Amino acid sequence: MTGQIKETSMLYKRLNFSVSTLRKLNKSLKHSLRIPSKEIKKLQWDEALSHKNVFIVNGKQVAMNPQDGMSYIKETLKPFYAISRSKEKRQEDIETKGKYKYKIKKIIKEEAGNPVADYLEDLIERNDHIDPLQVAEDFNGFDLSRKAQKLKSVQNYIDLHNGIIQIEKPLDGRKTVIQEAFFKFPMHNQVDLSADFYISGIQDFYSKYFPDYKVLLTVYHGDELEAKGNKKVGDHPHIFIDCKNQRTGEYDLTEHQALLANKVIESIDFFKEYNPVNTKSQTYEESQIIGEALQELFYQHINDKFKNENIPIVASRVETTQESLELRKKLRLESKKAKEDRAFNLYTLREEQLAETTKKLENTQQEVKQAVVQKSKLEQMIDRKNSQILEQTEKLEQIEKTSKNRIDLLSNEYDEQKRKLDNIIAQEKIAKETVRVLEKKKTELEKTITAELEKHNKAIKALNAQIVNESPLVS
Structure with missing residues (x-):
């Protein structure tokens, strides 16, 4: 690796879906497969960049349109909707x-x-x-x-x-059946990598650590732009994993991830204040700890990939805010308490969710304002485009009219030339037949002349012989 090494932070995140949250999974799949929906904001992606997206189903890259996407979602979710069969x-x-x-x-x-x-x-x-x-x-x-x-x-x-x-053995409706994961570099870091890097990066991670679980779908999104301009940012992959262990038949991916997280907690100093998580079922804070541990492994995985491919970038964990430091401190302390004494109980969780919802509402209101401004700009741009289209349409109509007249003239000329050619072909056919007849007559005449000549020669020969016999002898 040569030259200056660029440092960047990175986000790796998991989303777990159970039979009881199939609606959320359906919505996430629609977003990933770029299927328009009333629930999905229109400005989440740029249709003009859709050719940059990559869709891999069951290990094979495929073309994907909304109809294909809906069929895929239907087939993927059908077994879970029909989990209680008759x-x-x-x-x-x-x-x-x-x-x-x-x-x-x-x-x-x-x-x-x-x-x-x-x-x-x-x-x-x-x-x-x-x-x-x-x-x-x-x-x-x-x-x-x-x-x-x-x-x-x-x-x-x-x-x-x-x-x-x-x-x-009925499936627990709360059991994770499909896991989605993605990773992304912050927009401001302007990390520009190939689609293949993103796709292989996340696929190889799951292949390395969770080989017994089938990759259902991998998607690369290269159609997201910076809100204020045309900078190519926001590129990232999504991966959807079947949580059913292909060897045991159990939906146990999250249990294996908990086991792996405990190994990370035991071996990496950053997690030395954490207690091991429960491998069978996790509390909210334990789930967050597992996410942090897997993110640590993912950082190592991506940095190894950067090094192996001679890409001068390194991903480093960055504590961006005091709030994130405090949250991690709470997680470490709370994980050591009895469940009933933890601050991260249902009540405080609801408080956090309310605060988060309020923040999202404020962000949404700001987005709405920006969307109104964007809408006005788009309408002006559409008006200009419509005028250009009208002008181009009129030009095309004139060209079409001129072309039609020219085509008609050429068509008439073609018909006339074809008629002449057909006439020549007919005359040629007659001439060939006449020649054939004359050739036949010539052959017959030659045979007659030859026969007559032979008869004539025989007559002359006979006459000469008679003359010789009848002439007086000369003494």
């Missing part, structure tokens, strides 16, 4: 599972004597959650015909089996 649907799954079980028994019969047969026998006898990733890994070690086709049948059986178990 007995009929459960019975249907059991019957389908039975069909795949029959297919697996046929595989067992075909592969008799092969270790895979015993493996599958044990698998269809299990009543607990089956790890589909482990089964796929195990299958790689078996030697059998049509392996991919047979593995597909086994995977379908596992999906139905695990789904039936999940229905029999």
Whole structure:
């Protein structure tokens, strides 16, 4: 790394969504997928910069319009809306599972004597959650015909089996099912990085620390501008994680994040005054501590990425206000008290929420004033654009009229030339037929002349012979 190193602060944040907060998740997905909504402010992004956005679904970059986005949201949320399925649907799954079980028994019969047969026998006898990733890994070690086709049948059986178990063990409506995360550099730092850096930065973080959880969606937003001008700021990625552990089938991402946070608390001096957090369920302040610990890891992750890619930037934690220092101090002290003695109880939480709401209201009122001014400017700009469009339309109409006249003339000329060409082609066809007939007559005439000539020669020869015979001998 050469040259002067730029220092910047950075924000990393998580948002947890449960079955009971699907409306909030729906709203967040709409924002991320740039789907217009009455609830979303129109000035949150610039449509003219929409080509800079990147959408990655299930690991593949895709084009995204509002219709595609709504379809994706519907398919993503459908399993959670239908979390309490009917007995009929459960019975249907059991019957389908039975069909795949029959297919697996046929595989067992075909592969008799092969270790895979015993493996599958044990698998269809299990009543607990089956790890589909482990089964796929195990299958790689078996030697059998049509392996991919047979593995597909086994995977379908596992999906139905695990789904039936999940229905029999209802999901807690408060359990986090999807987690959203994003990171962003403050606007005033003017950090300009590629979309690939942002996307790989957040994806690699989750891949490194939480590999057993599927990335549902990654979005890069490059369409946000500074409110007062055209500076390219506000670029950032969002990532949506399926909190269902692919190996255990449990929605336990937040528990694993709590375990990871405790490791950070034990190993980093900054957190030495913190107590370990509860890994099964967290209080409000414990959730904040987990967020701080994960942010610490994310700072390290991004700085390693800067270093590895020779980017002269370093992200440093900056305590911007005395208020943030006091809040952290309270969190450390409160985490050591009994729950009933903590200041961060429901009452004080509501007070904080009220103060926050009041502040948001004031900010909103200021935004409304700015929006009114912006609206006036936009209306003036629209009027100018409309005038320009009208002028251009009139020019285009004149060009269109002139072009139509020219096209008509060319069309008439084309028709005349085509008629002449058709006539020439017809005459050529007649001439070719005449030549063919004359050639045929010529050939026949040549044959007649040859025959007559041969007859003539024979007659002359015969006559000469007669003359010789009839002439008197000369003595």
